[in-house]
Amino acid sequence: MNFGDYDDFTQDNNPFAGSDHHFSNGIVNSYEDVHSSPLNAPLSLSPQKNQPLSVNDCYTIVGYQVLGAVFYKIHLNGDVNDDLVFRRYSDFVSLRSYLIKFFQTKVIPPVPEKHSISRLLKHPFNYRSDKQIIDRRIRLLNYFLKRLLADEEIRQSEFVARFLDPREKYWSKILHGPPFTNLSSKSIYLTSPRDPTTPSPYFAFLPIPPRGQIRNYQSDLNDSVFRPLESRARKLLNIVRRLESTANKTIRDFQSNREALIELGGFFNIFSIIEDQHEVIEHFGNKIDLNFLNIEVFVSSLTIYIKEKLMVIRLTLLVILPLLHFRKMKEVQLGYLQDIILRRQARLKDITGRVLGEERLDEVIRKGEIQSPSLSKAIANLKAKRNAVERLDEADNETIEDSLSNISLPQSWNRAISASEDPDTTTTTNNTMGTRHKAVDKMSVSELQVEMVQLSRELNRKLIPCFDSLTKDVEYISIGVERSVNAEMKCSVKMLQEIIGNWKQQVFGEYIKSCTEVWGR
């Protein structure tokens, strides 16, 4: 998985895309409502309330069954008498893809990778390699389950509860109902990480920043915290990749060495027969044979205890990096929105300044002559200017309508605006956009006042709450992401330590022990 894949979430063709979620009513919801709703509140909407899983519950995959496709059998606490849950590999994958959207700051543990096409072509009907793949998947899916259930929030979520519910026979059917359809938008950038299920009106105004933005993006937050985090993850990824490929190569080399040893053992046996059962040779041949059996054991434990651990670390890092990317994108999104707001605010400031000036002028005019010749001259100039503007305004009135089509804002922004369900706002926004190009000095007082009202309404009602909400989101994401990334990195370090331990004990230790026994005889 890489960034490209991750970005695909924005174009995900989700089964419930365009389905009837409650997005439309959301626009009037107050910000406070969004904030106060607990994370798993929407879960209570579902008809079938599950008991939350307890910490002690231990779900493991104990085997598989082939019923047209491979189904993995999940047991609770290894209790075979309990009802079994049958899930396919693709069910795990889809569960995971939902969890990513619903728990945006968490590192959702990885599921094993898909088979590569080349492997499939190489061994189309190879039962043994199939079994190997399935066994490996069982191990890695067990890791996935274990890590998933270790997270309190996730464990108590209904997604997991239903995934592990033996009454739910068909996973794909569950996907068509809540809570899975509760996601407020199909794009991960247009949902709130604090509560992705509750639609917030303000996300209607969220721009999706253009890709190019991220390249030159700089912020103190990013530079001080997340860039080091990312570079650490990347370095670790590079090392782990090399470690994994070295482990693979070691496995291959041991396997080919094993083949050579089998051959060698065979020739030593022939040798012992030629030499009239020469005992020494026979013993030696047997030792060689035992040695290659040891290698077989060694290779499989190397695969399970080291190579697959490295694979898990690598896959986890491949989850971490997109998470960091996602956070960065959120920050970029925030910056982009801020730019837009600042531009509007600047204009609004100009306008309010002008309106204030006009008001003061009017005041002066109403009060009559002022006792200063120079100030009187300033007032006369202002009057002349105002008249000129009014004449110009009349002349330009027709061309304003034409310029409406030349909107300089990005498409997504425009779409987000027009997608909103408030016809009143939409039309006025369009009007203001039309006049926005007009220099503030050249606008008439009435125009100024209209735009001032529109702009301040837009800012205060939409953009600024949206901005505040996004700021909180980014804050939430940043804190959450840092926490979970650091925790996950620590976990990786721990796994690396485990690898050392495994090497010493199950893998190389065992190998050496049995080899010493063989050769010590």
Add this chain to the structure above:
Amino acid sequence: MADQFTSVSWDKEESKANVGEVDINAEDSPKVVIDSSSEPPPLESLKEENDQTIEDKEDQDGPDNESGLITSKMVLAANAENNAPEGDKALDVEADVKNVNETGNSSESKAELQSDYAPDNVSGSSQAGAFSSLASSAPSYQIETIVGEPLTEHDSSNAFVSYRIIVKTQDPAFPQKEFQTRRRYSDFFFLYQCLMNDYPTLLIPPLPNKQRLEYIKGGRFSDEFTTKRSISLSNFLYRVCYHPILQKSDVLHIFLADTDHWNTYKSNLKIPPASGLDTTNSASQNLETVTEFIMNSFKKPIVEPHDKKEFQDIQDKVSRLQENLSKIDSIYGKVLHRQHNIADDISKFGDEFSKLTLLLSNDLDGSHSEPEDLDGNTKRLVKQFSDFSGNLSEVSENIYHLDHRIEYNYLTALKDLEHYILQLKNLLKLKDAKALDFDMLSNYLDKAKQEKEHLMNGGSITVTTEGTLSFLTRKLESVTGLGSRQAGNLTNERIDKLDERIDMLAKEKEKAKKIYFQYERDILTEYEYFNKIKNREIASSLEQLGKYYLSFYSKATEELKKLDINVASEAFTFDNKLTQDGKLFSGNQVQKNGEIIADDIQKIDNMTNGN
């Protein structure tokens, strides 16, 4: 061809009661009494070509045995068509017989000569006495030798490599029970040549090639080359010392113990280095070409060995063994290559692991933080990772070392064993050649007898009978000075001549038979020795190999024990910099602007409302 010479010189020696002995050589000639080796030396072309100095003596003792000479010439004549130049050397050969005998071979070691040696001895009398007592009392003592420690030395003109030989023995023939000496390859080669000359019917262990192809890559003075060679030389000496006959040979004893004499002999019998290019000595190769020539004319020996099946068995067994050994050799090479790859992998894995330590420093701002700056937990982690990495590179080093030991010791031993087998096969071929000699002579004899019968029965010499006589016979006649045409006319004279010839052939035939049987007998005992040595070698090399593996694994176990895996990881964390209550985006521009604008709008509202 050399074989015919052998028989010839044999006669000569017998008739010639050991005349012109040269003083310096006298001491070593008659030391060992060995029944099975009472064979005369073969005349190797090598010697023929190189020992020109001795040729002077030819005049004195050359013509003392005519029959032998004639026989040799006869046989030579047989080859004259194809091998003309060799005929010229017939006389040289005579001289060389003597030469070889003088230079310390034991072919003369007959009981009657044994008493004569002592008075002639000047320099090494006490030693020689010791040797002789050894030879007669003759219990077998084990001589253990180890060749090692190759050292590049320089003499006046060239650099050479010498090898240390450590000798341990209970044999009283040696001055000490344990001593060491240094010899260079040419010394070994000289020893080998002498042994080949002295014991032609025995299986002399082969020397490592002077230059094997795989040796070339590192150069003559590279460690790899000299180490492998020293191991091969060690194997060679081991075989010689384990062989019950060779172990008692004077040449060996001098080689091992008496540097002064050794150097004297060696310098007086210069063996050009070029001649050593082959493992299977040039003599036997020369022999092979001759044998092949004879083979072509006679196809198969008619004379059956006494134990035909036994020889066939030997041949088969040895061939199978050889095949198997070369298979094992090549597969082991493969195994080693892969082990080498594994070692590479493991060391690479360790390297990557050591890089992980960089990641453990908490502030990854690109700068590398010094180990001292890290806190205790991180330090422990870093240490654990680097220890692991160190352990892996240790493992990898040990695998390289194991590979190295296997390659240098076991694979070299395998190759040496293959050479030994080759040597045995050559000996078997030599035996077959002897059988052919015998066949050939019987053939001549039969024909001569037939002819005589024919003549006695009054038949004249017809073209057809003449035709049945081989080309060789006619040649022989021309040599003896009797034209065949002439002889045809004088029947009686011819019958006389034929009688003479028949006598001679019968004698030669007997001799050839004797030699052949000698070979046959010797080969059987030699094969026994070979088997013993071979079994011992196989067993000891495998035992050694097992020890290598064991030491590798136990060393790895020791190393692994040192690895600490109980480093608590709980205390280690990557610190979070952001906190829940910390204001990440407080006081931003949007808010400030918002306040200003709200203020302005408030003012406007106030003004408009005020009106």
